[in-house]
Amino acid sequence: MISRHLVLGAVLGPVLGAALLAAPALADDNTVTVGMILPMTGPSASTGKQERAAAELYIQRHGDTVSGKKIALVVKDDTGAADVTKRLAEELIGNDHASVLMGFGLTPLALAAAPVATEAKVPQIVTAAATAMITEKSPYIVRTSFTLPQAAAPMADWAMKNGIKKVVTIVTDYGPGVDAEKWFGDTFEKAGGTIVEKIRVPLKNPDFAPFLQRVKDDAPDAVFVFVPSGFGAIFMKEFAERGLDKSGIKLIGTGDVTDDDLLADIGDSALGAVTAHHYSAAHNSPENKAFVEAFEKANNGMRPNFMAVAAYDGMALVYQALEKTKGDASGDALLAAMKGMSWMSPRGPISIDPETREIVQNIYVRKVEKKDGALYNVEFETIPNVKDPYKAAKH
Amino acid sequence: MRAAQPTATTRRLEAHLHRRARWRWPEIVFWVAALGAIVVLPSRAALINEILIAGLFALSLDLILGLTGIVSLGQAAFFGLGAYSAAILASKGFADPTLGLLFGAAIAAVLGLATAPLLLRGGDLTRLMVTLGVSLMLGELANRNGWLTGGADGLNFSMGKVLGLFPIGFTGQRNAALYSFAALFILFAVARRLAQSPFGLALAAIRENRLRAGALGIATSRRIVAIYTVSAAYAGAAGALLAETTQIVSLDLFDFHRSADVMLMLIIGGAGYLYGGIIGAAVFIVLRDVISAATPEYWEFWIGALLVVLVLIGRERIHDFAVRAASSLAPDAARGDAA
Known part of the structure; x- marks a missing residue:
């Protein structure tokens, strides 16, 4: 028995090794990778679905180039498990050379990635999890969703x-x-x-x-x-x-x-x-009308919710920060550019508090x-x- | 002639057991390859670490399911308990990884010993329910006692260096994988020795026919309690490794899907020969990684389909193919003790 199974292992080994090696294509200097970690399966899957659609919509509406850099969005499913979130955060930074991490469906998931963001000096934009203390867990956390x-x-x-x-x-x-x-x-x-x-x-x-x-x-x-x-x-x-x-x-x-x-x-x-x-799809503004219409058109009539608008603004924050740094995608430069940024979101006027890196909104x-x-x-x-x-x- | 016969049988049996206890070349290749993967693929160290830990977790299930024939849907109870024990110990300032690993395993073993008597009565269905129930209870206890466990927000903590030398954080991903590899290899060697000892043979007898094993004079209840405790310690060690190398614990560690996934891994790799869990873990996690990178929303569908194919029609044929291929290359080794 032992040998028979082990031979199976010996055959499978190289196959698995090859699969492991099939790492993502190396990003070149002119690409800025946004690593999005979301629960795409499991009980919080609706969050992942809305946020991914919104981030893709932002790129579709604003083009994939900012300050001469090409934006690449990489979406990963953490299944809502904190240890997976942490590993994906490490791999996105280490292997995909992500300049920004984004997403994080639940509080423990956001906290799992916080030490990685701190150690790697990569901005972590929280577009979902809403416990107030999250932004205090890393000086690299910026939030575009809301707090309870x-x-x-x-x-x-x-x-x-x-x-x-x-x-x-x-x-x-x-x-x-x-x-x-x-x-x-x-x-x-x-x-x-x-x-x-x-x-x-x-x-x-x-x-x-x-x-x-x-x-x-x-x-x-x-x-x-x-x-x-x-x-x-x-x-x-x-x-x-x-x-x-x-x-x-x-x-x-x-x-x-x-x-x-x-x-x-x-x-x-x-x-x-x-x-x-902070957000209703019925919010009465030209920005929101255009956003809702484009979102529904791109997603078979699915109506955007507050998760979608947070991810949309997360991407907006990345784009505007890159414009401000003239394409410098290093963590500290991006973070400095994000602090104090204010713009008109589909939800109304919003800004990032420079002291707390927390969103200020109506x-x-x-x-x-x-x-x-x-x-x-x-x-x-x-x-x-x-x-x-x-x-x-x-x- | 009649007097000589038992001696000859005993001698043959002894020789057979000795032969079985020897490390075979595919095994050595297996471990060298695992170690080599960590060295050659530093960029995937975090994924390999997850495979090694899942492999240890599946090994813990193999000890009771494969060796002894006891089904369980609640291995996550010990996994989670080991993880939380190591995490709480570290958050109280005792951040030595080896200490946390031993502590997590020990606490899980205590729970295993305490709950093992529940498994002695009733059939498989009873055992499934009892083990599942224990893991649900522990999950809720962790949720309720937020002052100790962090509740639904999880618990973050920082970890010391392995043996005081090797950091295992974000910059020490390879160290973390090597640490998990060392723990898995040592615990595997112990389990392998255990399986080939008279104790292991008694477990095999219990698996084949518990009544007859009892009639032969094997104290079946004590054996079951003992192996269940060892299995709990192994699962606890796996949990502790995960907590230490990710430095966060959250309630999903007790989730039903952890118990179900580990059973899947063991079934993919094959139960009863100890390597199955590790191979299954590697197949499952690499598949999940590759497929979910391609389709983060619908990977569960494809992995489900692959599992059905693998288990229903594929595995036996892959075996046969592999054995045939190998025997044409090295006839002696592949024959092994398959007969």
Whole structure:
């Protein structure tokens, strides 16, 4: 037996070796490689799909050459496993000579790559993961998505001003959820409101039904919700099944729960939900109209969500930084160029805080309404230039 | 004549066992090739490191599944526990990799010893459920005790140098692969010796027929508990290696897919002869790397299709082809003990 199998191994060995050697073609001096690490499979696959499409769209709309450099986008699937993210980050820098890392679907995945970015002095643009403390883990991390405190605190202000006194919070039990719970709760209580109950739902196999029953029994004025990107449909379905949509309890939250990508599947039970977020596909600006139209055209009608706009702006940041450095793609030069950069995104005016490398952006209060026969988050109030309150509180 | 016969049989048996215990040339080629890959392909050191660790993990499953015939869907429990033990130890300031490796293996062995009695009753289905249940429980414990484990955000930490000499971070990827190689080789040699010892023969007897093995006077329950503990230690060591060489642990280490993947690797490579897990790990991870580079969204489809082909029709034929090819080159070696 042993020999027979080992001979098999001896035959397979050279084949595997050749496969290992089939490394990516060496980049020349005139190519700037952007290494994008995303969960393309597994439970967070929707994030990867949206972000990849948006990054490719940016290149398609703006050409693949900046300051005489050709931009090459390399997308890798980390399956949502942190050890794979770390290896891919190492290989993208070591083998593909990536000048920028981008993506990172979940907080632990962003943190896994942080030491690699620091050691290799390569900018790491976080276009998804939204726990506030991520940017503090490496001086090379820049974020173009958002932070949960950024969206949750304005929601509390709005609720207070609109006659909501008693709230139950329900969040997914991990970094961003805890951030949302804390920043909504603290802001709301400081303004004189009452948090009746704080409910945390496990990240894996989320079944919201028993928790929603507790919300119903508490009979608050409103329920504040945070769920990870892609989980909003399950929540809204169970929300309607329990009859909460007709119970007079208002649904408020950060924009993840009424994700643009999922609204069509959620259906009319989402009508009237009020959320605070940084992006809606219905945002009324010429930049956004062009972006949404081009995105839907390139992706069989798929509507861009807040993940897509973050990746689109991630690419915009790379392009503009390269223009500013006149094609110098070394890590420190790019990083310096990115700090303080401001531009008009499809979501509105945004900038990168030079101190914290965190995005500064408008937060919009939106309500789910029917527009041209489809559901949209229609913005009706703007809180301009919101900095991440978590870091603002420290400074 | 009648008195001489048992002696002759014993002698033949002894000679056979000795022959089996000898390291054969394909084995030596195998290990030299693995070491050579690290030296020749420094740019793929991180991937090779992942293969070596997955190979050790699959070896741990081979000890119970291949040698003893005990099925498990919960090897990730020990893998994750070993990883978290090493990570927590390092985050508390004890950052010596060798120490962490031993610690991770030891803690996993304790859990293996504690849960092994659960495997003694019931059939395969019961064992699948029990092992799966244990890994789910551990995953949730790690999630709940965020003060110690970092919860769903994972735990980052920095690692010391191997033996105080070789850094294993981003700049020390080759060192990391060599470190994993050394650990795998030593643990493999121990497992190989174990499999050929009387203890290993007893395990084979249990695998073939547990009732009859018991009737022959083998203490089957104690043997099963012992090998399950050893297997847990091996899985824990693999987890500790992964934690140390990536310097991050997160809850996905306990995921069901880790247990399922490792079983796939073992099935691809073939169970019961110890090399299967390592070969399977290499095939699986290289395939995944090559296919997912070409199509990051749909690689699971192609790898699934390849697995079906490989397991259903391909493997036996590849074997036969390889054996025929090899026997035409070196008739003696390929014949081996296939008969």
